[in-house]
Amino acid sequence: MKRLGWSAVATLAYTAVMLVLERAMRKTGGPGIVAFEVAGNAERAQEILDAWGPEGRRWARWSLWLDFGYMLTYGTAALLLIERARSRRGDPVALRLIPIGAVAGDAIEGVALLRAVDGVDIEANARTARIAALTKFALLAVGLVYTVIGSVRPRS
Template identity: 85%
Template sequence: MKRLSWSAAATLAYAAVMLVLERGMRKTGGPGIIPFELAGNAEGAQEIMTDWGSEGRRWARWSLWLDFGYMLTYGTLALLLIERARSRHGHPIALRLLPIGAVAGDAIEGVALLKALDGVDVDTNARLARSAALTKFALLAVGLVYTVIGGVRRRS
């Protein structure tokens, strides 16, 4: 339980930092990072980068670089929560792959978006980032639902 508490605290603290970066992008008149993650093509990504201007792109770059640390905190928290539910119910160890896959998707997404910000094959990198982001969100959602159901079933 102690590891879970520390992991939750670290994730929340890191999320607070990420929110500062998110506000920085939005104050330029552009969107936050998630619409950039989901742009999916050169036109959408370029439109967002234009809306951001150089200041917003700087905030986005910081957000993407710091996200590599954030993914470790939320990935650890998700892994601990899933493991807690999994071990209580004797479910397969393969469920641990959900947060691991989500973090891997987030890392692929981050690299692709950093390349897009640098103007490197923006269309391909925007498409790759979108696919990786959708995979990340789906795996995290499945893990969250599993954890919630596991917690509810224990209380019943």
């Protein structure tokens, strides 16, 4: 429980930092980073980049670079939560792969978005980022549902 507590604190602290960057991007008149993550094509990604302007792009870069550390905090917290439920229920160890897959998806997304912000093959990078982001969100949702169900319902 001690590791989970520290992991939760680290995730919450990092979330606070990421929210500051989110607010800065929105102050430029554009959307937040999640809209950019799921833009999916060059046209929508370029609309967001144009709305952000140079200042918003700078904040987006900061957010994307710092996200590599953020994914380690939320990934660790998710892994510990899943492991707690998994070990109580006696479920397969393979469930540990859920947060690992989510973090891998986030890393792929982050690289693609950094390239898009730099104007490198925006179409391909926006598409890659969207697929990776949706995979990340789906895996995190599955992990959350498993954790909740695993915490309240013993294995039958």
